[in-house]
Amino acid sequence: MGRLGRAVRGAMVGLLALSAAACADIYRNHGYTPTDNELAQISVGRDTRDTVAEIVGRPASSALLQDGAWYYVQSRYRHGGIGAPREIDRQVVAISFDQAGTVANIERFGLEQGRAVVLSRRVTETNIRGVSVIGQLLGNLGNLRAEQLID
Known part of the structure; x- marks a missing residue:
């Protein structure tokens, strides 16, 4: 086999390696949620909006109808190949x-x-507020499928 044959074979191997690398999944994070350690610094019944803002920062969204609750939202997306x-x-x-x-x-x-699944809850009273807003935020987004978006 001559030089040209080796060059062609090398180019094909390189092209194959590039195409395999192009199919690798890419993960992206959007938004921010405080860690459990940061939330442990907040005392229910004692801290105020100002002290919460100092500890974990202000959120990107807050509910106006639910006594001014603050919502921190973080999503992780997988981008892979030609799919959405x-x-x-x-x-x-x-x-x-x-x-x-x-x-x-x-x-x-x-x-x-x-x-929507409750992972942890710290509350001083039995009335849990804001669940319906969370349900609305999370409820329908996970139920969408590509077939529904096309129709």
Whole structure:
């Protein structure tokens, strides 16, 4: 085999390696949720909006109708090949406040099979506020399929 044959074979191996690398999944994170260590620094019934903002920062979204609850949302997407990006994980941390602006509840929600699932909850009273808003945020997004979007 001559030089030309080796060059062609080398080019084909290089092209094959490049095409295999192009199919590798890429993961991207969007948004921010405080870690459990950061949330442990917040005391239910004692901390206020200002102290929460100092500890974990202000959220990108807050509910106006639910006593000013703060929602921190983080999603992880997998981009692979020619298909559309697919959300593989979503977490929502909800910090709700009472009328005086004191922390009343801290909850962490996850997404499992298109349904909102409570992962952890710290509350001082039995009335859990803001669940319906979380359900609306997380409920339908996981149920969409490519076939539904095309129709």
